[in-house]
Amino acid sequence: MTMLDRLETLYQQASAELAQIASSEALADWERRVIGRKGEVTLLLRQTGQLPPEERAAFGKRANEIKALLSEAFARREEEIREQELARSMEEGQVDVTLPGRKVARGRLHPATQTLREVYAIWAEMGFQVYRSRDVETDEVNFGLLNMPPYHPARDMWDTFYTTEPGVILRTHTSPGQIHAMREYGENGTKPIRVILPGMCYRYEQITARSEVQFHQVEGLAIGRGIRMTDLKGTLTEFARRMYGAERRLRFRASHFPFTEPSAEVDVDCILCGGAGCNVCKYSGWLEIAGCGMVHPVVLRNGGYDPTVWSGFAFGMGPERITMLKHGIRDIRYFWGNDLRFLNQF
Amino acid sequence: MLIPISWLKDYVDIPADMPVELLAERLTLAGLEVGKINYIGVPQNHVPGVTVPPSDHLVWDRQKIVLGKIVEVKSHPNADRLVIAVVDYGGAALEECVTGAPNLFQYKDTGPLATPLWSPFAMEGAELWDGHSDEPKRMILKGRPLRGIYNKAMVCSEKELGLSDDHEGIMLLEEELVAGHAPGTPLQDVLGDVVLDIELTPNLARAWSVVGVAREIAALLDLELRLPPTEVLMSGPPIAGRVGITITNPELNPRFTLTLIEGVTIRPSPQWMQLRLRKAGMRPINNIVDITNYVMLETGQPLHAFDWDIIQRRAAESGANIPTIITRLPEPGESLTLLDGSVHQLDAHNLLVADTAGALSLAGIMGGLESEVQPDSRNILLEAANWNFINIRRTMQSRKITSEAGQRFSRGVHPAQAEVGLRRATELMRVLGGGTVASGIVDNYPLRPEPVVVDLPVSEVRRITGMDFTATEIAAILRRLQFGVEEHADGLRVTVPDHRLDIGTGVIGQADLIEEITRIYGYDRIPDTVMDDLLPPQRGNVALQREEWARDLLVGAGLNEVINYRLTTPEREALLTPPGAASSLPAVGYVTLANPISQDKTVMRHTLLAGLLEVAARNLRHTDRLRLFEIGSIYLPVSGQALPAEPRRLGLLLAGPRDVASWDLPAREGLHDFFDLKGVVETLLEGLHVRRVAFAPTTHGTFFPGRTAELTVNGRSAGVLGEAHPKVLRAFDLPEGLPVMLAELDLDAILDYADEMHVVQPVPTQPAVYQDLALVVNREVPAAEVEAVIRAAGGELLEDVRLFDVYTGDPIPVGQKSLAYALTFRAPDRTLTEGPVNKLRQKIVKAAQQKLGAKLRE
Numbered sequence A: 001m002t003m004l005d006r007l008e009t010l011y012q013q014a015s016a017e018l019a020q021i022a023s024s025e026a027l028a029d030w031e032r033r034v035i036g037r038k039g040e041v042t043l044l045l046r047q048t049g050q051l052p053p054e055e056r057a058a059f060g061k062r063a064n065e066i067k068a069l070l071s072e073a074f075a076r077r078e079e080e081i082r083e084q085e086l087a088r089s090m091e092e093g094q095v096d097v098t099l100p101g102r103k104v105a106r107g108r109l110h111p112a113t114q115t116l117r118e119v120y121a122i123w124a125e126m127g128f129q130v131y132r133s134r135d136v137e138t139d140e141v142n143f144g145l146l147n148m149p150p151y152h153p154a155r156d157m158w159d160t161f162y163t164t165e166p167g168v169i170l171r172t173h174t175s176p177g178q179i180h181a182m183r184e185y186g187e188n189g190t191k192p193i194r195v196i197l198p199g200m201c202y203r204y205e206q207i208t209a210r211s212e213v214q215f216h217q218v219e220g221l222a223i224g225r226g227i228r229m230t231d232l233k234g235t236l237t238e239f240a241r242r243m244y245g246a247e248r249r250l251r252f253r254a255s256h257f258p259f260t261e262p263s264a265e266v267d268v269d270c271i272l273c274g275g276a277g278c279n280v281c282k283y284s285g286w287l288e289i290a291g292c293g294m295v296h297p298v299v300l301r302n303g304g305y306d307p308t309v310w311s312g313f314a315f316g317m318g319p320e321r322i323t324m325l326k327h328g329i330r331d332i333r334y335f336w337g338n339d340l341r342f343l344n345q346f
Numbered sequence B: 001m002l003i004p005i006s007w008l009k010d011y012v013d014i015p016a017d018m019p020v021e022l023l024a025e026r027l028t029l030a031g032l033e034v035g036k037i038n039y040i041g042v043p044q045n046h047v048p049g050v051t052v053p054p055s056d057h058l059v060w061d062r063q064k065i066v067l068g069k070i071v072e073v074k075s076h077p078n079a080d081r082l083v084i085a086v087v088d089y090g091g092a093a094l095e096e097c098v099t100g101a102p103n104l105f106q107y108k109d110t111g112p113l114a115t116p117l118w119s120p121f122a123m124e125g126a127e128l129w130d131g132h133s134d135e136p137k138r139m140i141l142k143g144r145p146l147r148g149i150y151n152k153a154m155v156c157s158e159k160e161l162g163l164s165d166d167h168e169g170i171m172l173l174e175e176e177l178v179a180g181h182a183p184g185t186p187l188q189d190v191l192g193d194v195v196l197d198i199e200l201t202p203n204l205a206r207a208w209s210v211v212g213v214a215r216e217i218a219a220l221l222d223l224e225l226r227l228p229p230t231e232v233l234m235s236g237p238p239i240a241g242r243v244g245i246t247i248t249n250p251e252l253n254p255r256f257t258l259t260l261i262e263g264v265t266i267r268p269s270p271q272w273m274q275l276r277l278r279k280a281g282m283r284p285i286n287n288i289v290d291i292t293n294y295v296m297l298e299t300g301q302p303l304h305a306f307d308w309d310i311i312q313r314r315a316a317e318s319g320a321n322i323p324t325i326i327t328r329l330p331e332p333g334e335s336l337t338l339l340d341g342s343v344h345q346l347d348a349h350n351l352l353v354a355d356t357a358g359a360l361s362l363a364g365i366m367g368g369l370e371s372e373v374q375p376d377s378r379n380i381l382l383e384a385a386n387w388n389f390i391n392i393r394r395t396m397q398s399r400k401i402t403s404e405a406g407q408r409f410s411r412g413v414h415p416a417q418a419e420v421g422l423r424r425a426t427e428l429m430r431v432l433g434g435g436t437v438a439s440g441i442v443d444n445y446p447l448r449p450e451p452v453v454v455d456l457p458v459s460e461v462r463r464i465t466g467m468d469f470t471a472t473e474i475a476a477i478l479r480r481l482q483f484g485v486e487e488h489a490d491g492l493r494v495t496v497p498d499h500r501l502d503i504g505t506g507v508i509g510q511a512d513l514i515e516e517i518t519r520i521y522g523y524d525r526i527p528d529t530v531m532d533d534l535l536p537p538q539r540g541n542v543a544l545q546r547e548e549w550a551r552d553l554l555v556g557a558g559l560n561e562v563i564n565y566r567l568t569t570p571e572r573e574a575l576l577t578p579p580g581a582a583s584s585l586p587a588v589g590y591v592t593l594a595n596p597i598s599q600d601k602t603v604m605r606h607t608l609l610a611g612l613l614e615v616a617a618r619n620l621r622h623t624d625r626l627r628l629f630e631i632g633s634i635y636l637p638v639s640g641q642a643l644p645a646e647p648r649r650l651g652l653l654l655a656g657p658r659d660v661a662s663w664d665l666p667a668r669e670g671l672h673d674f675f676d677l678k679g680v681v682e683t684l685l686e687g688l689h690v691r692r693v694a695f696a697p698t699t700h701g702t703f704f705p706g707r708t709a710e711l712t713v714n715g716r717s718a719g720v721l722g723e724a725h726p727k728v729l730r731a732f733d734l735p736e737g738l739p740v741m742l743a744e745l746d747l748d749a750i751l752d753y754a755d756e757m758h759v760v761q762p763v764p765t766q767p768a769v770y771q772d773l774a775l776v777v778n779r780e781v782p783a784a785e786v787e788a789v790i791r792a793a794g795g796e797l798l799e800d801v802r803l804f805d806v807y808t809g810d811p812i813p814v815g816q817k818s819l820a821y822a823l824t825f826r827a828p829d830r831t832l833t834e835g836p837v838n839k840l841r842q843k844i845v846k847a848a849q850q851k852l853g854a855k856l857r858e
């Protein structure tokens, strides 16, 4: 057999073999054996020198031709096999997408903190900044300077924890912060103020689903030379719509707090029943969300302001109550119970 | 406070077409919160826009439950214990009802009654309460034979109508109750009523009576108010000279008045009065006691009736010419037995009503046992007085007693009301007790309040309300509340009526009046505005912002925030120190409650750790993995100061598996250990860009010895972190063998160094050279020291040092350890080559040899 015959035979056989190859491993093997650096075609080419000189040119040309044809065929076959293998791996690699995802161990803020932040954010946009004051307070600031001298009947509205230190109590509300804020920020009654006063408050009450010995309150205070009752209504209405939804209806009910006058309770139409009556709103159709009023002249005076020139409004609300209303929570004891089965729902 | 609508109608003509639910809503909006509406026999109305709780009370059918007139009572032919009542119920014929009512037996077979008996009458099909059932149960009246006589109607007991539990006999109505009503009148129109349960805020003391509420309704609806009659027929001899009054302390007792009613008969009150008292929540006793209660409920003025004969006897026995009532503070050691039988050792401020023989009653709060009206009393000395509300309040608190009278006086009653109540009650006693009133009133009034007059400029009303009220509008509203108003060019001169004490003077009085104006005008009619006042200087709250920043970082580190009670007990915090060990908790006293409400909350906490361990113990009953933090104050008394320091603390707790399990990845064996906790602290500090942080071994009673570190920031101690002591875990009922990582950090010491403006390093442009280095050192050498030596020797070109392996054991000699570091070298401005890096490495090894005795591990 001549070398040229051998070359042609090799070409036929290698082409046929390539067509049968089904895996990338076999393909790599074929490439190495046939067209690789030590492959059969290369080896034949290297033997060109053994041929008579007049045959060399034709043989070399044909050998290079065949090498190019086989390389092309190889590339085509390689592409086909890659496609086949990809298709196979897709076929085999399907997963049950209904299996649960792997849990991410994320942390969470306590729901009271989440609500406090929401409250801060809404008031911040209206120019109210956060002012914090102490939990253990004097009777004087908690009551006296807020227009409740000793034995004042209004003191009955707060069941108070007294300490063994005379004149020192656990604050029953965040209202004492009003006095602190006015004295600290008012510059002797010469500067307007807009603050909110968050903090933990304490009441001498049995712990039940509806009452706690400890709870957050957020008090608000605006003092200026032209703060009006219409502003109080407008501002609280704005807050309530932001907090509870734009469609909410509000109701201001006359009430009494010794440190505001006129005073009001603010109700929002029941989130659960829309006002038709349900057991959350005790069939009144309304939910109480805040107490408020115009700052009492005595309190303005105790804060360093001239009540004939300055006026202001104040309000107070409970973040736990807000959270309960928004999430249908029926038991306030969940908040300090810290059961992760509760906390992890936020 | 329970207020029957029927009683209100004595004093104000509530429009007939105004549903009571709407009235209740108006009162509620005006600050008299109607907490509940109790219906008696009448149906509930459904008013559009007003939501009220549905009521399932019994409604008396207007056709089937009517007023019946019993004209004759006959014996039952077949039963001795039954009678037949012959009833005119307005129908064409009389109806015969079989009944066992014992209160009809006296009329049995006495022929047609000269004075007919009136009774509620129910016909077949009427719904009633079952009189024979012990449980509340309704029934429909059905016709049936009773001992041979077919019976299809009945005369009703109070129980069957739902008026009371009384089923002893049928309800017989006294003439005064049925006056003007014919037989067959729907019972609703005779006995039907609605009772408002009103909750009053302390400032509304003046409204704590039927007249007080009627006055509010009159003002709200712009109706005329009638007042209780004050005329008294005084036909007896003058009272003057027969009894004296001595007031020793007018500040505590501004006024004391007395009348004398002689020859009364003590008997039950008339039915109309009993029914009203019961609707208002009081139990009828006898006519004299009932009248004092009735007039208190009606006018708000408490009264007290003495047995005049006992008072006279006491005077005679103590050698006095005439009885003298003396109001005074107690003698040292004086005691008094009150009519409820309680004996009181009196405090110095407990004002007494006394006579020359001794104490009679605790002024304004409760009568004494001895001088109380008796069933056979004949002559009544009636007191209406006025007392300082603060002193009444102090006395009720110190003596731990309360009473209807005391509650009213403690909120403030105007002294002018004493005479109003006295006259009303005296006349009622004359009429209902049948006595003669001695002429005149003994009235000792040493502290007559000045009339309160407030000048109210219209501009002031406008300034505070933001509304353009006119002088005429303001005056009209105030007059509706019985204020006297004079209009002047520059405003109004307002005189406060003599039933209220809540209006101050000057700017305070103006605010008090503005509240009344807006309240009656209606808050719902006040428009909403946006503040157009000057925006105050805006001040950020850096401490809060940083605290919230810390919270976000901890949440990002996968921790759950908890909030615990800040009240605890010293005993619970003592569990943080194993028995015999020295406590490492703050060595100061506690902020201690004088009146704890429960035994588990007596002091303000010193630490967050006890609360965190308690939360862990509770949650470990249903979960195995805990990563918790709490931010909050602790309370440390400061010597020489009344108020404690309230520093803020950060508490951390990690326990259980480090990783969360999933369906193909069981919870790995790795439990949280010290380095997980330290990693959280480091993550927090890095996130806050706090620098100059150090951790050093420390000891702390609550922690596992040798697994505890103190954190310092800028050389300032910032708290402790470590593994909890196993004995502490046992004390808190935590599971055996589960390590719990705990930290309590001083939040202020950390946040003071938080840096919102930290400088950012440029991203490197030059390639780095990486080299590994393993050093063998003695086991006691802290890793932090090794790293410090490496960094110092490496200089600026050593960009990073990362410990990637700690190894002990073969071939490392006993007592030594191998620390393997990955070093990153980089020059900011050029490509580093092996040459200089190798030199640096040799320098590091040499430094480690010299300073730490380290050997290079080849």
Ligand SMILES: [Zn+2]
Residues within 6 Å of the ligand: A270, A271, A272, A273, A274, A275, A276, A277, A278, A279, A280, A281, A282, A283, A285, A286
């Ligand atoms: Zn509802």
